[in-house]
Amino acid sequence: MHSPIANWRHKKEEYRYLDKIGKIISFTKIYNLPEGFGKLPYYTALVGFRNGKKMPGQLVLEGKEPQIESKVRGVIRRIGVPNRKDIINYGIKFKLI
Amino acid sequence: MKIAVLGAYQTKFGELWDKSLGDLIFEAGSGAIRDAQINKKKIQIAFIGNKLAGKLSDQNHLGALLAENLGINIPVVRIEAACASGGVAVAQSCMAIESGQFDYALVIGAEKMTDRLIDQVSSGLMSAAGNDEQQGGFSFVGLYALIARKYLQDFSASEKDLTLPAAKNHWHASFNPKAQFPFPVTVKQILASAVVADPLRLLECSPVSDGAAALVLANPRVASKNKTKNRVYITASSQASTSLSLSQRKSLTQINSSKLASQKAYQQAGLGPKDLSLLEVHDCFSIAEIIALEDLGIYQKGEGFIAERNGEVRLGGKRPVNLSGGLKACGHPVGATGVKQVVEIVDQLRDRAGKRQAKGLKVGLTHNLGGTGGTAVVHILQK
Numbered sequence: 001m002h003s004p005i006a007n008w009r010h011k012k013e014e015y016r017y018l019d020k021i022g023k024i025i026s027f028t029k030i031y032n033l034p035e036g037f038g039k040l041p042y043y044t045a046l047v048g049f050r051n052g053k054k055m056p057g058q059l060v061l062e063g064k065e066p067q068i069e070s071k072v073r074g075v076i077r078r079i080g081v082p083n084r085k086d087i088i089n090y091g092i093k094f095k096l097i
Numbered sequence: 098m099k100i101a102v103l104g105a106y107q108t109k110f111g112e113l114w115d116k117s118l119g120d121l122i123f124e125a126g127s128g129a130i131r132d133a134q135i136n137k138k139k140i141q142i143a144f145i146g147n148k149l150a151g152k153l154s155d156q157n158h159l160g161a162l163l164a165e166n167l168g169i170n171i172p173v174v175r176i177e178a179a180c181a182s183g184g185v186a187v188a189q190s191c192m193a194i195e196s197g198q199f200d201y202a203l204v205i206g207a208e209k210m211t212d213r214l215i216d217q218v219s220s221g222l223m224s225a226a227g228n229d230e231q232q233g234g235f236s237f238v239g240l241y242a243l244i245a246r247k248y249l250q251d252f253s254a255s256e257k258d259l260t261l262p263a264a265k266n267h268w269h270a271s272f273n274p275k276a277q278f279p280f281p282v283t284v285k286q287i288l289a290s291a292v293v294a295d296p297l298r299l300l301e302c303s304p305v306s307d308g309a310a311a312l313v314l315a316n317p318r319v320a321s322k323n324k325t326k327n328r329v330y331i332t333a334s335s336q337a338s339t340s341l342s343l344s345q346r347k348s349l350t351q352i353n354s355s356k357l358a359s360q361k362a363y364q365q366a367g368l369g370p371k372d373l374s375l376l377e378v379h380d381c382f383s384i385a386e387i388i389a390l391e392d393l394g395i396y397q398k399g400e401g402f403i404a405e406r407n408g409e410v411r412l413g414g415k416r417p418v419n420l421s422g423g424l425k426a427c428g429h430p431v432g433a434t435g436v437k438q439v440v441e442i443v444d445q446l447r448d449r450a451g452k453r454q455a456k457g458l459k460v461g462l463t464h465n466l467g468g469t470g471g472t473a474v475v476h477i478l479q480k
Contacts, residue, residue, distance in 0.1 A: 010228065010232065014229075014232070025243075025247070025349065026243040026244070026246045026247040026250075026349055027243065027246065028239050028242035028243055028246060028294045028295050028296075028297075029292070029294065029295040030234065030235070030236060030238075030239045030242075030294050031291070031292055031293050031294060031295075032215075032219070032236055032238070032293055032294070042234065044233055044234050044235055044239055044243075045243075046243050046343060046344060046349070053344075054343075054344040054345070055229060055233075055344055056227075056229050056230050056233035056235060056342070056343070056344055057229075057232075057233040057234075058233060058234045068246070068247070068250055079232065079234070080234065091232060
């Protein structure tokens with residue numbers, strides 16, 4: 001279960017990547033997962049940005065296949081599947097462009 | 098540094114449904130004390146390495162749990178450093194003896210993982226990763242899959258090369274009755290197993306395990322009166338750190354903490370990678386063993402997989418690696434692993450490793466990682 005306060009604090013950092021364009025450094029397709037991450041399989045990646053920062057996150061494919069060096073853009077999406085008592089967690093995923 | 102290892106013991110690793118965390122601590126601790134041939138009253142301090150007892154066994158007060166199970170009243174310190182909890186516990190025991198305040202120390206690594214469902218275990222393990230990685234929907238195999246994919250992209254290794262450490266370690270485990278999986282698997286079987294996080298497959302991943310291991314360490318001054326034969330000494334104990342999250346590192350295919358810890362250990366022991374007769378390295382996923390061989394200075398960057406191909410890291414080869422079966426096939430009760438690695442090297446150097454006994458051994462090294470290498474611990478042992 002997520003702490004709403006910790007979630008709010010974390011988002012201030014995470015949302016800096018909204019709409020930013022970066023490149024995939026490496027990626028994987030996950031077939032097993034920790035509690036609360038919903039539908040399988042899904043793609044995750046480590047994304048590098050022009051300012052040298054890196055950020056891990058799930059990929060939004062929309063029919064495209066990821067590659068190392070593929071360009072992505074930070075977008076807001078729901079993260080995982082909350083249980084009844086949990087907050088609905090929105091955060092940054094990376095959409096292939 | 099010179100610290101005598103008087104006693105060493107490992108429980109069976111596996112799905113031990115009839116054993117609690119307390120049972121495992123008792124078996125390992127009393128086994129090591131028996132092996133040391135000393136009265137338990139001589140032990141002055143104990144350390145216990147464990148990661149998940151709070152989450153999976155609803156128990157955080159492990160110092161008192163150890164004291165209760167072994168019937169001792171000495172100070173006990175619990176160490177948590179993710180999958181390196183056991184290795185760090187050994188390092189802290191060495192420090193306690195080196196300080197001159199204690200002559201005898203007991204160190205136990207123990208973990209009970211199979212009481213809970215796999216998604217609870219998986220989320221417990223993920224508490225050893227960066228917050229950004231947890232938020233990003235990664236599992237640990239997912240993080241190592243990022244490393245593996247980048248390695249395959251940057252160097253001339255193939256997906257088949259990734260299977261080689263797992264196949265070798267299963268073959269070693271087939272000679273180890275205490276291993277969780279004491280049977281061989283073929284490269285073909287590994288390649289046919291389910292993909293867990295592309296490109297890593299199920300049979301390239303270490304399992305969820307229960308188990309414990311323990312050591313009795315002593316100042317060599319008092320150890321000289323001890324009856325144990327074929328004495329083994331810890332001649333280097335070194336720990337280093339790097340960032341918790343992969344996103345904060347310059348390279349995905351090099352674990353800086355392993356390099357730093359091993360360089361310091363070689364310096365302490367006054368020897369180099371070429372002097373090593375055998376190693377136990379942290380093969381939580383097959384790619385981790387390949388990278389460890391490079392980070393420990395034994396092979397050049399991008400060439401670790403060649404040692405796997407040419408067989409020099411197998412039993413009977415020039416420098417065997419993971420004769421216990423490694424984390425992959427001996428099992429990976431996370432807090433126990435770093436201690437078990439030292440137990441295996443002690444058993445090998447004391448010529449009592451049974452069918453997996455290697456010959457002509459002089460110097461052994463253990464390499465234990467926490468998380469994706471945020472913590473690394475290296476020990477060197479000699480006869």
